[in-house]
Amino acid sequence: MKANQLLSMAQHLYLGIILAAALLISQQAQAQYANISKDEMNKLSTWVGEWKGEGWQMDDQFQNKMSFTVEEKVESRLNGMSLIVEGKGMSGETLGHHALGMIYYNADKKQYDFHSLVARGQSTLAKGEFNDKGEFVWGFKVQKGEIQYTIKIENDTWIESGAYSMDGNSWYPFMEMKLTRVK
DSSP: OOHHHHHHHHHHHHHHHHHHHHHHHHHHHHTTOOOBOHHHHGGGGGGOEEEEEEEEEEOTTSOOEEEEEEEEEEEEETTTTEEEEEEEEEETTEEEEEEEEEEEEETTTTEEEEEEEETTTEEEEEEEEEOTTSOEEEEEEETTEEEEEEEEEETTEEEEEEEEESSSSSOEEEEEEEEEEOO
16 A cells, blocks of 8 residues: 555544544533423413512521512513523512522423522522422422422412422421512
């Protein structure tokens, strides 16, 4: 064999190895993606809009109940494949709660994934689902238990409650709000 032929074979072998590695990397990268179900997201379409109302929450020691006003803005994004939710809670003139969330239906896990960020610098990745009453329940684990929120929307009323459990069986309410659609 001539040197040119050997060089050409080596180049083809090298190109083949690069293509095989790129294909393998591409397949591994695809495994990190989730398939999104727009059909399942249609079940949350009644959330879209602007909501205002009032609520209460317990302080950190579960001793005192504090009242607040709240606004929620829910927008459909990516042609209905996700929702962006922004909530602001005020206690008097003080901003007490400010959160941003993104919800989509993860068809691979058969659950709603709920990514949330709060202005205090915390974030969660929660699992959401509908219970047998048709309420949307989402929650996540915390250091000494679990937090769970339940959302029920009927007509133009949004009722959301939050509860804490140390063992997953006994739940202690720490928050509730009732909102009305304003837009």
